[in-house]
Amino acid sequence: xxxxxxxxxxxxxxxxxxxxxxxxxxxxxxxxxxxxxxxxxxxxxxxxxxxxxxxxxxxxxxxxxxxxxxxxxxxxxxxxxxxxxxxxxxxxxxxxxxxxxxxxxxxxxxxxxxxxxxxxxxxxxxxxxxxxxxxxxxxxxxxxxxxxxxxxxxxxxxxxxxxxxxxxxxxxxxxxxxxxxxxxxxxxxxxxxxxxxxxxxxxxxxxxxxxxxxxxxxxxxxxxxxxxxxxxxxxxxxxxxxxxxxxxxxxxxxxxxxxxxxxxxxxxxxxxxxxxxxxxxxxxxxxxxxxxxxxxxxxxxxxxxxxxxxxxxxxxxxxxxxxxxx
Amino acid sequence: xxxxxxxxxxxxxxxxxxxxxxxxxxxxxxxxxxxxxxxxxxxxxxxxxxxxxxxxxxxxxxxxxxxxxxxxxxxxxxxxxxxxxxxxxxxxxxxxxxxxxxxxxxxxxxxxxxxxxxxxxxxxxxxxxxxxxxxxxxxxxxxxxxxxxxxxxxxxxxxxxxxxxxxxxxxxxxxxxxxxxxxxxxxxxxxxxxxxxxxxxxxxxxxxxxxxxxxxxxxxxxxxxxxxxxxxxxxxxxxxxxxxxxxxxxxxxxxxxxxxxxxxxxxxxxxxxxxxxxxxxxxxxxxxxxxxxxxxxxxxxxxxxxxxxxxxxxxxx
Amino acid sequence: xxxxxxxxxxxxxxxxxxxxxxxxxxxxxxxxxxxxxxxxxxxxxxxxxxxxxxxxxxxxxxxxxxxxxxxxxxxxxxxxxxxxxxxxxxxxxxxxxxxxxxxxxxxxxxxxxxxxxxxxxxxxxxxxxxxxxxxxxxxxxxxxxxxxxxxxxxxxxxxxxxxxxxxxxxxxxxxxxxxxxxxxxxxxxxxxxxxxxxxxxxxxxxxxxxxxxxxxxxxxxxxxxxxxxxxxxxxxxxxxxxxxxxxxxxxxxxxxxxxxxxxxxxxxxxxxxxxxxxxxxxxxxxxxxxxxxxxxxxxxxxxxx
Ligand SMILES: Nc1ncnc2c1ncn2[C@@H]1O[C@H](COP(=O)(O)OP(=O)(O)O)[C@@H](O)[C@H]1O
Ligand code: SF4
Ligand SMILES: [Mg+2]
Numbered sequence: 049x050x051x052x053x054x055x056x057x058x059x060x061x062x063x064x065x066x067x068x069x070x071x072x073x074x075x076x077x078x079x080x081x082x083x084x085x086x087x088x089x090x091x092x093x094x095x096x097x098x099x100x101x102x103x104x105x106x107x108x109x110x111x112x113x114x115x116x117x118x119x120x121x122x123x124x125x126x127x128x129x130x131x132x133x134x135x136x137x138x139x140x141x142x143x144x145x146x147x148x149x150x151x152x153x154x155x156x157x158x159x160x161x162x163x164x165x166x167x168x169x170x171x172x173x174x175x176x177x178x179x180x181x182x183x184x185x186x187x188x189x190x191x192x193x194x195x196x197x198x199x200x201x202x203x204x205x206x207x208x209x210x211x212x213x214x215x216x217x218x219x220x221x222x223x224x225x226x227x228x229x230x231x232x233x234x235x236x237x238x239x240x241x242x243x244x245x246x247x248x249x250x251x252x253x254x255x256x257x258x259x260x261x262x263x264x265x266x267x268x269x270x271x272x273x274x275x276x277x278x279x280x281x282x283x284x285x286x287x288x289x290x291x292x293x294x295x296x297x298x299x300x301x302x303x304x305x306x307x308x309x310x311x312x313x314x315x316x317x318x319x320x321x322x323x324x325x326x327x328x329x330x331x332x333x334x335x336x337x338x339x340x341x342x343x344x345x346x347x348x349x350x351x352x353x354x355x356x357x358x359x360x361x362x363x364x365x366x367x368x369x370x371x372x373x374x
Numbered sequence: 375x376x377x378x379x380x381x382x383x384x385x386x387x388x389x390x391x392x393x394x395x396x397x398x399x400x401x402x403x404x405x406x407x408x409x410x411x412x413x414x415x416x417x418x419x420x421x422x423x424x425x426x427x428x429x430x431x432x433x434x435x436x437x438x439x440x441x442x443x444x445x446x447x448x449x450x451x452x453x454x455x456x457x458x459x460x461x462x463x464x465x466x467x468x469x470x471x472x473x474x475x476x477x478x479x480x481x482x483x484x485x486x487x488x489x490x491x492x493x494x495x496x497x498x499x500x501x502x503x504x505x506x507x508x509x510x511x512x513x514x515x516x517x518x519x520x521x522x523x524x525x526x527x528x529x530x531x532x533x534x535x536x537x538x539x540x541x542x543x544x545x546x547x548x549x550x551x552x553x554x555x556x557x558x559x560x561x562x563x564x565x566x567x568x569x570x571x572x573x574x575x576x577x578x579x580x581x582x583x584x585x586x587x588x589x590x591x592x593x594x595x596x597x598x599x600x601x602x603x604x605x606x607x608x609x610x611x612x613x614x615x616x617x618x619x620x621x622x623x624x625x626x627x628x629x630x631x632x633x634x635x636x637x638x639x640x641x642x643x644x645x646x647x648x649x650x651x652x653x654x655x656x657x658x659x660x661x662x663x664x665x666x667x668x669x670x671x672x673x674x675x676x677x678x679x680x681x682x683x684x685x686x687x688x689x690x691x
Numbered sequence: 692x693x694x695x696x697x698x699x700x701x702x703x704x705x706x707x708x709x710x711x712x713x714x715x716x717x718x719x720x721x722x723x724x725x726x727x728x729x730x731x732x733x734x735x736x737x738x739x740x741x742x743x744x745x746x747x748x749x750x751x752x753x754x755x756x757x758x759x760x761x762x763x764x765x766x767x768x769x770x771x772x773x774x775x776x777x778x779x780x781x782x783x784x785x786x787x788x789x790x791x792x793x794x795x796x797x798x799x800x801x802x803x804x805x806x807x808x809x810x811x812x813x814x815x816x817x818x819x820x821x822x823x824x825x826x827x828x829x830x831x832x833x834x835x836x837x838x839x840x841x842x843x844x845x846x847x848x849x850x851x852x853x854x855x856x857x858x859x860x861x862x863x864x865x866x867x868x869x870x871x872x873x874x875x876x877x878x879x880x881x882x883x884x885x886x887x888x889x890x891x892x893x894x895x896x897x898x899x900x901x902x903x904x905x906x907x908x909x910x911x912x913x914x915x916x917x918x919x920x921x922x923x924x925x926x927x928x929x930x931x932x933x934x935x936x937x938x939x940x941x942x943x944x945x946x947x948x949x950x951x952x953x954x955x956x957x958x959x960x961x962x963x964x965x966x967x968x969x970x971x972x973x974x975x976x977x978x979x980x981x982x983x984x985x986x987x988x989x990x991x992x993x994x995x996x
Contacts, residue, residue, distance in 0.1 A: 385818060385822075389822045389826075393826070397831075397834065400834050400835065400838055401834070402842075403838040403839055403842045403843055404834075404837055404838060404839060405837070405839040405842075510716070513716075513977055513980050513981060513984070514977060516977075516980060517924060517928075517973055517976040517977035517979075517980050518973055519928055519931055519932065519935075519969055519972045519973060519976070520932070521931075521932055521935050521936075521951070522951065522965070522968075522969030522972065522973065523969075525951070525954060525955060525958060525965045525969065526965070526969070528958060529958060529962045529965060533958060533959060533962055534962075540958075622821070622824055622825050624825070625824070625825050625826050625827045625828060626828075628827040628829075628830075629827055629828055629829030629830070632827075632829050632830055632833075633829070633932060636936070637955065644830070647830045647833075648830070648833065648936070651830070651833055651834060651837055652837070659834070663827070663830055663831070663834070666827050666830070667826060667827060670825060670826070670827060671825070674825050
């Protein structure tokens, strides 16, 4: 591994203006991502997990400069990319690609598959028309589509096949970093593993680095090298995948793991499982954001927010991170 | 709230200013400026004379300078003289304005009185026989060329039946209510038919949208009788967009008035503007057009305020 | 996971077709328009077959009632009304269509820019659109129609051309006819630009122009079709009233509007002359409105059944 990380995010914040209710209410701010920092080394797969609405998508889009962050720093291969205009970002757009959750929404319904896959090449002026078509066919075959599919339209494909199209498009520019935002969440379980296998194969054959987002821990377990757990716009625990699953230290992580369905026993409802919904990011709780749902919450938790601490291998944001067994 | 009002005022002022310049400029492009007219009236005028006259009237100056001169005079209350009426412009304008206000006032009341209930009736049961019929009639009204309808009304009621005058207004001091009113019947009927279809469609669309809202469905499901639901909840919500659309339609209504007044020789603002343009009476045409624009902008502004007042959700950005 | 939403284009087309077929009036409108258009298109052929000429003056045969020789009678100069109506229809429909296409192009461009860029540009363009809608347009158009083209500095070859009144009316009407399209396109563009494929195109570096033309515009076909259909009717009405007032298409070129110009003076002598041209305008416009309404319903993305 080289020393400069591919992606290094520091104190990243993203707030959305939200219009208040009532005629005289002013604007208020929704902090979707709050002071998030992480680094991603070459060839590594970092998984970002957390309940829906905790800010994973926002974080991914801010890091990829698709929604400019409110504050903080994003460095790509060592150079700062926040504040760059569309033109200066264009070289970066070649190296970083996104895969979206909804394979029904991420493909333009009016373009045939061949054109969809070749579009990034066209945008970057790579090759002539024939070369681009050839390349698109090769890409399609790599992701398990047929050459005959090139003139068909997205609506003629199943969800899994559409996700393959999206993946072919994402690797067309030979990126080094792929940000996959819940790429399998919308798919049937049987299809999920096929797509995960495809992503894994591509990672190996093309030495890809992944920022992989999921709300489903099971998907992440055997796919990621490292996992970051998000809660209400912040990272609350990050560790190597094995460590995190074997010895989680944040009560939220433990609850997430406990909530995993175990084969043969169905969904567990034992103590330690999450109850209720996460609080609204518009009106976050005082102190530790997790305290209203935390079984270990004490007075201290309501008053002060624990920082993300620990050695670079395992960091936790909890006042009582050293208590409570696994 | 004041910020919102202020912003709208500025916007209206900008529109009025742009309009005044554009119309002034276009008037200058009309065939026959005053000098052209003099030349055609008096063949003895040489081209040097014409140039001198042009300089005298300031017609050789650049357009912006002429416009600013005109604007200065207008702001000072000098609107110029109407050639056609041989009177100062305001004196020619005011009687016509009164006539148009009467015509449009009666028409708008009638059209809303018919159109809003009809639209509601259609919306309560979409795709029913009632809805179908109302829609058909509304579309017919929208699609009728107003000038042709006016001709038809004259043919039927003046030519064949002979019961109503084909145009004009009562002679001054014409006594009796009917003497006055009979001249209004056909123009009002014409304009009402031309606008009621639109009002019906707006109301229908707004009402269907309002009835689609979740809480209305809930109220209906809970058994609040249809009449109560419709009148109690939905009507208020439906009226909000309708107020805006109806006010945005003042300009359209005035266009209708121009046609109606012209065909029925009804001496209102529409006919006055048409006659002024066709008769090269540029002072009058310019001021009258701007005045109508001003009135319409004020109407829009009032509707905006009503909208803001009716709709608790709007933020006065 | 996904609801029973229809997401195949075939399915959507089938659904749209089904909804459209429910609109019997819209189908009737389409049929009527097809008939009118083919009659207008084949006017010269019909004239030859009937042995009639739209320009042939016959002063001995003024105001003739309908007969075998003149199906709808003759006008104040003894010209055959039926053939003049067909030729007038040619002009009125052609002008209406052309002006609408020009207007739709303007409206699509404005709506697309406003909807795609949003923010201040959107606010500015929509304020502008609202202002145009609110203005008393007819008197303004009359001023425009009365402007001396020589003074505007247009080449005299154009100004003196026989068809200048056609070009002028198309330009004038297009100048104000774009608002419906602009608003509908803007609304639809606001929705489409939030779709993931637009974000994805940004993600691989596509520029604003490419996103608008390749990714957003092709997905706005339905609103553009609906708004255009609904606009043609208004455009034809505008053209006819301007021509009626003597400011639109100039005789000797006949149009449905200018065929009515003399009808008012002749109303006591020959009330029948006022009937047919107006009737044809009315039928055309109502057919277009029914068609537009049916299309709107059929292509409404929110509709479920
Ligand atoms: N464009 C936006 N405007 C306002 N709020 C937003 C916007 N996008 C996301 N949010 C809010 O930010 C929070 C995080 O959303 P998101 O990043 O989509 O979460 P996740 O991907 O983890 O489900 C949510 O509360 C969401 O409502
Ligand atoms: S800080 Fe307190 S409330 Fe927060 S996770 Fe730790 S124990 Fe629970
Ligand atoms: Mg998400």
